[in-house]
Amino acid sequence: MSFALNEVIEIYGEGTVLAIGGAVIGMLFGFFAQRSKFCLRAAVIDFWHGHFKDKLSIWLLAFSAAVIGTQALVLWGGLDSSGARQIAARGSLSGAMVGGLMFGVGMILTRGCASRLLILSANGNLRALLSGLIFAVVAQSSLSGALMPARLAISEWSTLDGGPGRDLLAMAGVGHATGLAIGVLCLVMAIYFVSRSTSKPVMLWVGGIGTGLSVAAAWGFTQWVAKNSFEPIQIQGLTFSGPSAEWLMRVLQSPAPKIGFEFGLLPGVFLGSFLGAMAGSEFKLEGFKDGYSMRRYIAGAVLMGFGSMLAGGCAIGAGVTGGAIFALTAWVTLVGMWLGAGLTDRWLDSPANHRHP
Template sequence: MVTELASWVETYGTASVLAVGGAFIGVLFGFFAQRSRFCLRAAVIEFWHGKFGEKLSVWLLAFSSALILVQGLILLGWLDVSSARQLANRGSLSGALVGGLLFGVGMIMTRGCASRLLVLSANGNLRALLSGLVFAVTAQAALAGSLAPLRTEISGWWTVDGGAARDVLARVGAGNVDGLVFGLLWLVVAIIFSVRSGNRLWMWIGGLGTGLAVAAAWWFSYAVSQASFDAVQIQGLTFSGPSAEWLMRVLASPAPAFGFDAGMLPGVFVGSFIGALVGREFKVEGFKDGYSMARYIVGAMAMGFGSMLAGGCAVGAGMTGGAIFALTAWLTLLGMWAGAGLMDRVLAEPVHTAQPATQQAPVVVPVAP
């Protein structure tokens, strides 16, 4: 396969091959995520409500399958993630925790994480479309705009060196075999939950297919890096950086260079649109009132800033980074679960408005006929 990739790279160029591969993997992710209702927010809500059902089982199927496949590829010698930014670069533990908390809060307010918003946008959901645009603008502002100083300040509170210090397996004295076994254990849990909740066939296929797409992104970018004479960054699926990149591609000139992310994001949109057509689920939806619109916007802003602070979204940090056992990714995932659980509790609390002490109930005086 590497030989064929080398031939394609020589003929079409590294950037084009990366973009086409990213688009293909994006279509797979979008289709499987749409058909399985893959959503971290829904999984977190089920977990905190003590209902280990369909949504949680789908997320666990995707997460465990991504972890197993990535660790398996490493053991086979088909993938080397030592140069991936989640492991090689200096990381921020404070950024992971604070960013994860903010992202978790935001995804409850917007009723979906970054990837879910893109999937729902392709299904005709205008609330998700607006939230996705606000997410992209905020992410770009946090990356290189007005919010960048604040992100840099928080990131500097607590940092960790790259290399073994940022690798969970290395820190606990474990190896990739242990990582594979860990993934298999979670797969068993996912299967048990899936059987107990009576998952439909598409839930099984979509959950496993979503995890496959995450692993495929890691393998493909590594394979192209081995087939190309150009420097290629090893990477997986993520939505925060690509969203900001596409925003600048539309607004700025010259536009950012094409690569894996440039193809992946529209690929996910197309894949989800196809899934909606297959399931006859395409439906244009909007906001019901001004309050819900304001909530979605604030939530999208929290997610956009949180994702850049944490170094990734629910897929980019939680699944992609988690599959290679990056310490900051696992802390981000922990923050997301905690922040989402707290925000779900806040929104679920009924609002009681006390009557003024001087206000009395009206007195009804019967009138004689």
């Protein structure tokens, strides 16, 4: 298999191979996430409302599958997680927490995280499409535009060097077998919550687990290409903030950035979600109901765009992809997202404060 991959890379180049892999894995993620209604926002709301059933179960199934699949790859020798950007590069605890809080607030306002906006856009949701475009603009501005100084300033409040100091397993003095065990524990919790559901749809299981395994597949595929590449390749998992900003610049500037895994990811997710919507007869054009809704979605997209770049990833990129390799800043970001989203939902969307449709 490695010899065959070497030949393919030599003929078509690393970028093309990575882009094709990104498209295939993206299609799987998009299809499974669409069919299972995977959504961190929905899981957070159910958690804070004490409803430990379907929506929380789907997220836990996906997260546990990502952790189990990723840690199994490390134990098998198919992934060196120490080379991942979330562990090897210099990180920011302040950026992770502040960015996570901002992202959590934003995903309540837009009624979906970055990946969910892309999936809903493919289902005909024009609110999600506009929010996703604004998200990409703000993410790019935060990366290398007008908002970059603010991002860098907040990031410098509390930093940590790359290496074992960003690896929770290394900090705890345990190995990847423990990481695998934690994933199994999360899976047991998910199964328990699923057992409490009255509907128990098969797609809840298949879609949730498939979504999580797509995250592990991205890690494994990029590591596979990196091992067989003639050029140094940065291994990476699924994320949507960086690819969104990259696709924006691909449309606006010339020459465009080089193609790679992220080039195929977003179109793949869009197509997979579209196929899922068509399979379930769920494609439907939807727009804004009123001016309040538009203002809410725009504000949420701005917060998510800045927050994701500040935190080093979105709900998938930091929360699940980074969480699956036990990157410290990823788990801090995830905590921030759950707190920010929970507090915002209670303040803005509780029955006592709910005044708008």
